[in-house]
Amino acid sequence: MKNLINELKLKVIDALNLEGMTPEDIDNDAPLFGDEGLGLDSIDVLELIVLLEKNYGIRLATPADGKKVFQSMAVMADYVAANRTK
Amino acid sequence: MVSAIGCGKADTLKALREKRTGIGPVKYLETSLRDFPVGEVPLSNAELAARTGAPETWPRTTLLSVLALQEALEQASIQSDGKFSPATYKNVESVEGTGLPEASAFLLAKRRPIPSNIPLVSGTTVGGMDLSEKLYPMYSPWHSCGASTDLAAQFLGFKEATTLSTACSSAANAFIYAANLIRCGFADKVVAGGAESLSDYHLNGFNSLMILDPEWCRPFDATRAGLNLGEGAAFLVLETEESALERGAKPLAVLSGWGNACDAFHQTASSQNGEGAFQAMSQALKRAGLKPEDIGYVNAHGTGTPNNDASESTALRRIFGDRIPPVSSTKPYTGHTTSASGSIEAVFCLLALQNGLFPPELNWREADPGCIIPYSGGDVPGPRHILSNAFGFGGNDSSIILSRI
């Protein structure tokens, strides 16, 4: 699971152009959205939805589903581990 | 004009009276996303070419433009006469280091008589993308928005043409631009509007933003889930009162007000309090010298996305308070025709002014407390003034007001 979280962090940093960030900078339980988190926005949710489909074969139906799954890196990793088809 | 509900004003009026939608499954566009309903013009490129005399190999945006332009020019009894006096800028020197001419000398040189040519101002964003996406990674020589307009312009004898590209507010902005050209004395007649064809490119793009509805769209409805893309073209001839009187032309309406403001919030979403929309509508009313209660009908942008309809409703409530006039979105008839929407919907407004007919909202069932309740039919007084909204990505929000003569 630790590997998966790290792998996810690297992919998220790349997909969302989080310049200058490393996996160490992202706390596993920190909220990804909102001002206290990484400050991600609605377009970022959509890119993460694409990321999940592209890399793990998971299809999320709506941006609302996305927001639930992307609450934090830990929540995302759990979801991916449980639902990945790739 | 041409849209999913027909070619020409007569067809269009009939469809509005019959409450007939033009939205349905994809028929002509080559795309993998065939599950989404669209507002496709019910003519193939071959048929468009046959009707207009233009080559079938041209971009669909151009073919749609030519079809609409031919109707507009004929109705206005205008033939773009090919006589053109190009702007001459005498002795204009460049201000050191800036790359721009010396402004005051430039302005002095500009005092010239109104040229006899009639400019074309068209709004498009897709341009020749329908050809390029088939050729990619090569590009069609008519890929660019400007090129697709220029083809139509040259075909019809316009010697001066310009293209505006501000996504969904393009055609409304073309009218504003044309009005400014006339006010500044650069022309006394301008043909303005917009055109857009469907493309796999932007159908996929809107899908990646997850704002397409896999069902028929329902603006302002509590269950709305997104928009249906559409295509089409519409153009109007704008001219000064003097010019119209002089040549005995019969104007249909007055463009009495307009406004454009930037929401300055997000590239693809509208702000919660609809600030850009509110500013654009306020400016339009101010310019027209009207109060909100003077507006008899509003043709909303009303795309059917949860975001737009809530934001626009907030802006409408801020403008009109408790006394909101009949409001409807015509996008359930035509789909969201993006760059052409400002002009296609302006024609709907003209038809409303002339015939006392407001397009009733289609496919609306369930009220949303965050949204206005759209007009679904029933007797209302004939409007004197109609407000039409067009809001584009980048927060580019425009409103125009058309008034009875």
Add this chain to the structure above:
Amino acid sequence: MRTIEIPVGTDLAKLYREQVGDYPKFFKMDTACKLGFLVAELLVKEDPDRFVTREDRAVLVFSRSGSLADDKNYAESMKDFPSPALFVYTLPNTVTGEIAIRNKYAGETSAFVLESFDPEQILDQIVLAFQDRMTRSVLAAWIDCPSDEEWAARGWLIDWRDLLPPEEEHRCCHGGGHGGGCCHHHHHEESEEHHCCGGHHHEEGGEHCCCHGEDHGDSGEHHCHCKENK
């Protein structure tokens, strides 16, 4: 008038870090928007009340290539998974959008595609932008970006006073200079003192005491004859 240029080949990330540094959304933008954003930053950095919403500044962006660089990147992504972040930028007016969002410019924003860099056409549009009686300054830029590595980027910040011919005699003041441009169709600052009116304030569009009670149309010349203070 202020002018700025970002030469091709400039390290944009480095320029951002040195000159801006407080807007991480920069890294999500396509190259054209990065250039437009940076040109604007360099032009308005020192503005007082920089982030207060204003409607009196128009943003006009010109190019030959529009959003072509990003169009190509998005088209590539369509081969397997169309990218929403790339699609967002496949419009020329996203450049004006980014400038407006950052600086809270709620006035006119327009994007023009031209055949080539044509200074006269550009100035034409700038002059037109001032015609709405609200715009007092224009942030204009030529941002031409056919690919992520090639571009031409220059910008201008033009105040309405930059368009005035120098030393033009003001009829209503019989040659006396004045601020505020109350003559010859130029709009004036609300409640700005008008020297030609002997120091009396008036609101824009309101009755003018200096005109002995006659108000004037919104676009009319001032009929004040400055004969007496009223």
